[in-house]
Amino acid sequence: MSEEEIPKQYYNILPDLPRPLDPYLGPDGAPVKPEQLEAIFPKELIRQEMSGERFVAIPEEVRGLLARVGRPTPLQRAVGLEKRRGTPARIYYKNEGSLFTGAHKINTAIAQAYYNAREGTERLATHQGKGAKDKSGKRRLSTETGAMQWGTALALACSLFELECEVFAVADSFNSKPGRRTLIELFGAKLHSSPSPVTEAGRRALAQNRNHPGSLGIAISEAIELAVSDERTKYSLGSVLNHVLLHQTVIGQEVIEQLKLFDEREPDYFIGCFGGGSNFAGFAYPALGLKLQRKAFRESEFRAVEPAEVPSLTAGEYRYDHGDTAGYTPKMKMYSLGKDTVPARIMAAGLRYHGAAPSASLLVNEGKVKAIARPEAEVFEAMRLFSLSEGLVPAPESSHAIADAVALALEAKRKNEERVIVFNLSGHGFLDLQSYQEKLEAAR
Numbered sequence: 001m002s003e004e005e006i007p008k009q010y011y012n013i014l015p016d017l018p019r020p021l022d023p024y025l026g027p028d029g030a031p032v033k034p035e036q037l038e039a040i041f042p043k044e045l046i047r048q049e050m051s052g053e054r055f056v057a058i059p060e061e062v063r064g065l066l067a068r069v070g071r072p073t074p075l076q077r078a079v080g081l082e083k084r085r086g087t088p089a090r091i092y093y094k095n096e097g098s099l100f101t102g103a104h105k106i107n108t109a110i111a112q113a114y115y116n117a118r119e120g121t122e123r124l125a126t127h128q129g130k131g132a133k134d135k136s137g138k139r140r141l142s143t144e145t146g147a148m149q150w151g152t153a154l155a156l157a158c159s160l161f162e163l164e165c166e167v168f169a170v171a172d173s174f175n176s177k178p179g180r181r182t183l184i185e186l187f188g189a190k191l192h193s194s195p196s197p198v199t200e201a202g203r204r205a206l207a208q209n210r211n212h213p214g215s216l217g218i219a220i221s222e223a224i225e226l227a228v229s230d231e232r233t234k235y236s237l238g239s240v241l242n243h244v245l246l247h248q249t250v251i252g253q254e255v256i257e258q259l260k261l262f263d264e265r266e267p268d269y270f271i272g273c274f275g276g277g278s279n280f281a282g283f284a285y286p287a288l289g290l291k292l293q294r295k296a297f298r299e300s301e302f303r304a305v306e307p308a309e310v311p312s313l314t315a316g317e318y319r320y321d322h323g324d325t326a327g328y329t330p331k332m333k334m335y336s337l338g339k340d341t342v343p344a345r346i347m348a349a350g351l352r353y354h355g356a357a358p359s360a361s362l363l364v365n366e367g368k369v370k371a372i373a374r375p376e377a378e379v380f381e382a383m384r385l386f387s388l389s390e391g392l393v394p395a396p397e398s399s400h401a402i403a404d405a406v407a408l409a410l411e412a413k414r415k416n417e418e419r420v421i422v423f424n425l426s427g428h429g430f431l432d433l434q435s436y437q438e439k440l441e442a443a444r
Contacts, residue, residue, distance in 0.1 A: 010247060062110055097428030105150045107251065140232055147177070398426045
């Protein structure tokens with residue numbers, strides 16, 4: 001695919017869901033109104049969050065930046081993996097690790113930075129007299145990061161739009177991923193280990209445990225607290241909400257066109273790892289939407305693969321819960337292990353989240369998406385197998401999808417069936433080597 005073929009629209013699955021999404025609930029228990037979100041999000045992102053339109057135009061400036069950072073990304077056949085396992089299945093992977101920041105997160109980071117910068121410019125123009133320019137009015141984005149891929153992506157996106165960026169990184173990842181720390185700071189962001197002494201939410205967690213490993217729920221609370229306490233700061237997030245998933249659908253739209261180049265029309269399986277839902281949704285929703293509309297992919301199965309150690313979809317309750325530990329976010333109807341849960345410490349830090357995207361939760365609950373849990377030992381072996389077979393070290397998060405693809409390929413071998421398996425390799429693992437080294441040493 002060429003740069004000209006980068007999608008011109010985002011795909012919104014909300015109008016194609018089997019039933020309407022349950023509303024977000026505010027502190028009073030009533031559905032949240034758009035204006036209630038303006039303290040933390042720019043108006044255009046709120047509009048996208050609530051939108052019932054099937055397609056949303058991608059600004060040309062955003063498309064240009066997506067091209068600059070490496071879109072479209074390749075769809076590749078895993079020939080080495082097929083040979084190693086002697087399977088009749090054909091396995092393909094979408095390589096989001098080829099993007100400049102090494103993962104899919106940059107797709108929404110650019111969009112969110114763009115809309116925040118645009119609204120910030122309008123506000124400065126409104127409040128500055130006679131064209132005066134006040135550097136103190138420079139806008140800032142605050143965010144959380146689990147595996148630090150999102151923090152890296154937003155730091156870069158903010159630098160492209162000359163926005164300040166402040167990142168709260170889950171402590172476990174902050175300590176185990178020095179390469180990501182360096183990248184985030186090279187791109188000009190201010191970085192905190194979370195829980196931190198910077199916010200009340202962080203101080204409460206540290207008071208309970210001075211060596212707290214952190215969680216995405218706590219980091220989200222810290223980032224939101226910073227945003228609501230400073231009128232020039234907005235909150236940005238890398239998963240869960242509708243507008244974030246929307247921006248990621250460039251992935252799946254490309255996949256649909258690229259499959260045609262391989263003469264593959266109806267894959268048996270679409271597989272994505274699952275933490276909050278942005279990677280899975282971006283990859284799967286465009287094809288799943290066509291299935292829900294009964295236009296294509298009628299026999300395809302869509303599989304969301306999570307860690308068995310953090311089984312939000314497979315063991316969580318489908319109910320209203322907050323997206324963060326402190327309860328700053330609206331309540332959302334989703335699969336949740338509970339907002340106070342401190343997830344197990346695993347290699348795949350980006351999947352250590354207590355909840356799940358409301359749209360994905362609904363699709364799992366309605367039987368349109370199959371939720372799968374894979375244990376870390378199996379995931380690690382799948383990572384090693386893929387590295388040996390394809391010469392590319394995948395991220396721990398992506399390795400959950402690989403583990404599921406390998407299991408399905410072996411099943412195809414046992415049954416002597418040709419199957420077409422497509423998965424999203426959400427990122428490379430070249431900055432996760434410390435975690436892999438610890439696993440290798442433990443096995444000696």
